[in-house]
Amino acid sequence: MTYQFFKFLDKPSTPSPNYNAFTKDYSSSDQQLNLLVVAGTFYDKGFAIGYHFSEGIIYSIHRIFRFSEKIGMGKNHIKLSRCELEKLAVEIHKNVPLHHLEELKGIIDGCQKAGHPIDPVEFFTAISYFEINEQFCCSMFTMNPPCSLQDTIHVSNSEYPYKLNLESHPLLLIHYPLDKNGKKAGLTYFSSGVVGIIGSLNGINEKSVTISQIRATFLKGSLSMKGIPYPYLINDILLNCQNAKESVEYLKDQAKTNPKFYLFSDNLKKTDSLQLVFSTPEYTLNYTDNEMIDSDLISEKEFGFYAPLKNVIYWYDMVSQFVNGGPKVALDAILPKYGTFNCERALEVTKALGSRYLTLSALYNTTSYEAWFSYATPGCSADKKDYVYIDLKPYLKPTI
Numbered sequence: 001m002t003y004q005f006f007k008f009l010d011k012p013s014t015p016s017p018n019y020n021a022f023t024k025d026y027s028s029s030d031q032q033l034n035l036l037v038v039a040g041t042f043y044d045k046g047f048a049i050g051y052h053f054s055e056g057i058i059y060s061i062h063r064i065f066r067f068s069e070k071i072g073m074g075k076n077h078i079k080l081s082r083c084e085l086e087k088l089a090v091e092i093h094k095n096v097p098l099h100h101l102e103e104l105k106g107i108i109d110g111c112q113k114a115g116h117p118i119d120p121v122e123f124f125t126a127i128s129y130f131e132i133n134e135q136f137c138c139s140m141f142t143m144n145p146p147c148s149l150q151d152t153i154h155v156s157n158s159e160y161p162y163k164l165n166l167e168s169h170p171l172l173l174i175h176y177p178l179d180k181n182g183k184k185a186g187l188t189y190f191s192s193g194v195v196g197i198i199g200s201l202n203g204i205n206e207k208s209v210t211i212s213q214i215r216a217t218f219l220k221g222s223l224s225m226k227g228i229p230y231p232y233l234i235n236d237i238l239l240n241c242q243n244a245k246e247s248v249e250y251l252k253d254q255a256k257t258n259p260k261f262y263l264f265s266d267n268l269k270k271t272d273s274l275q276l277v278f279s280t281p282e283y284t285l286n287y288t289d290n291e292m293i294d295s296d297l298i299s300e301k302e303f304g305f306y307a308p309l310k311n312v313i314y315w316y317d318m319v320s321q322f323v324n325g326g327p328k329v330a331l332d333a334i335l336p337k338y339g340t341f342n343c344e345r346a347l348e349v350t351k352a353l354g355s356r357y358l359t360l361s362a363l364y365n366t367t368s369y370e371a372w373f374s375y376a377t378p379g380c381s382a383d384k385k386d387y388v389y390i391d392l393k394p395y396l397k398p399t400i
Contacts, residue, residue: 002094009105009120016021016041018182021048031209033373035390039176041185045283046103048109048170051306053195056169057107058116061126062198068129086121087127087325091225094342095255100232124202129199129230131257137161138214138325139330139353142265142274145210147371148311148335151367152267156192156202156352157382159357169195170360170375177239177331181398189238190392192362192373199231201360204395205238208267208366209247216259217319218300218358221263221280227257252284261315267366278314279389289313302326323355347387361387 020039026033038048050057068085080088083304093101104124111118137159144152171193177186189202204210209262213233233254241247251262260275271288278285278297287293290310298304303317303326316330333349343365350363361382363372369392374382 015044019044026388026390028388030386033388035172037174037179040241041105042099042103046106047110050107051114054111054114054116056195062131064126076124085125089125092128137318138317140212140263141265143312144269151365153346154210154265154364156362158360161357171195186239203238207242210265210366214261214262214317216261218298218303219259220297221259224281227255244275248286256281274313350385358382
């Protein structure tokens with residue numbers, strides 16, 4: 001190994017005796033998605049990802065290196081050598097909890113088992129790219145009655161303003177967490193993302209806690225190599241937290257890497273069931289619905305305009321060559337339909353907020369544990385496609 005840090009990967013490991021994994025296909029008129037269902041430890045989870053998605057992982061590694069060499073990172077297109085990227089990857093992963101490092105080892109071993117071995121250093125470097133690259137654009141909102149007619153609805157749109165986003169390999173996953181003795185080791189959760197980013201971009205757990213996030217372009221705060229990357233933080237919140245408020249408190253206790261906006265929700269319809277969070281390495285502030293944000297924390301006025309609404313929270317942050325705007329864009333899309341929202345109308349707004357860069361779009365009905373997903377493909381952004389419906393009840397709430 002190039003670095004002493006990676007020595008833990010040399011220890012032989014195998015899936016636990018209680019490991020079980022399978023995939024199930026879900027489709028719409030123009031796309032098919034594979035749901036991976038895993039019972040086991042975090043190593044087992046990683047092994048299943050590596051075994052079932054090894055070709056996509058290899059493709060993502062090579063694609064990210066090609067992209068970073070050609071385009072660079074962030075709005076300033078900073079180009080780093082592979083050696084420089086490797087050093088950053090090591091620094092970032094020094095702060096990652098052990099169970100996630102075990103998951104990463106599982107991915108490496110799963111790829112090996114599938115007959116598609118990957119270089120561990122290249123793998124760690126590639127999956128770190130998006131954590132150290134701030135050039136993202138996204139939108140999100142969550143609501144409950146009386147903004148919606150009946151249910152709690154939660155939306156997450158993840159965008160990236162380059163063609164890199166159009167070649168993503170979807171990763172939809174259910175994890176039944178078990179310890180090495182086969183005992184339950186946390187809450188069952190669903191996560192949505194891509195194989196090039198290990199962890200969760202958005203998701204929901206068995207208690208209805210649902211999470212979405214946006215890289216905060218103009219939120220005042222620094223970058224830190226001493227924090228935990230956000231996909232792992234989201235994963236652990238889904239694993240551990242019983243409601244939206246508890247999720248916020250969990251996040252406050254963790255070291256962060258960069259400024260971000262989060263939405264947390266649960267289906268309990270309480271006064272603290274909807275939470276908008278401003279998070280940086282220096283501070284974590286949360287706001288409920290109908291509560292005004294600290295707009296002075298947003299350095300660009302256009303991207304900090306926010307009007308509180310009862311029973312809905314939202315954010316929008318799009319900075320790119322063709323699309324620019326702050327949360328007022330989301331407000332203008334939500335307000336005309338206020339009080340009439342069901343999933344169909346929420347999906348209309350979800351698509352309207354998407355742009356040519358929309359990579360992954362997810363809509364959750366957290367009351368009924370139903371969800372709709374769409375992923376971009378070359379030549380077609382996610383909002384232009386027919387969303388795939390998945391009933392998550394059999395996985396998260398089998399007794400409903």
